[in-house]
Amino acid sequence: MELEHKAYWALKQTNFDLTVAGDHRKIPLNELNELHDQAYENSLIYKEKTKRIHDSKIKNCVFNVGDRVLLFNSRLKIFSSKLKTHWSGPFTIAKVFPYGTVELSQ
Missing domain, CATH: 1.10.287 (Helix Hairpins)
Structure with a gap:
């Protein structure tokens, strides 16, 4: 070719x-x-x-009944709230369930 x-x-x-x-x-x-x-x-x-x-x-947090903790509000926000705190509480731990789940009380 x-x-x-x-x-x-x-x-x-x-x-x-x-x-x-x-x-x-x-x-x-x-x-x-x-x-x-x-x-x-x-x-x-x-x-x-x-x-x-x-x-x-990652820190391992072990919660016991009677501990005082703060609750973080992680919901989707429609309005901007830069100056508003995202933490509420303090709350007292009433029950501790497996896998880090807790029940809070005032």
């Missing part, structure tokens, strides 16, 4: 045999798969690292 073209790379690309062209096409796909695997492994490493940092900052 002969073509007149001024760019050498265009001639080089058009003069491939089908098997050579197939092999040439597979190489970038394999490299792309390797890059995908590396990116996946790097994302796993990043997730583990951020989980360790997050877990190290």
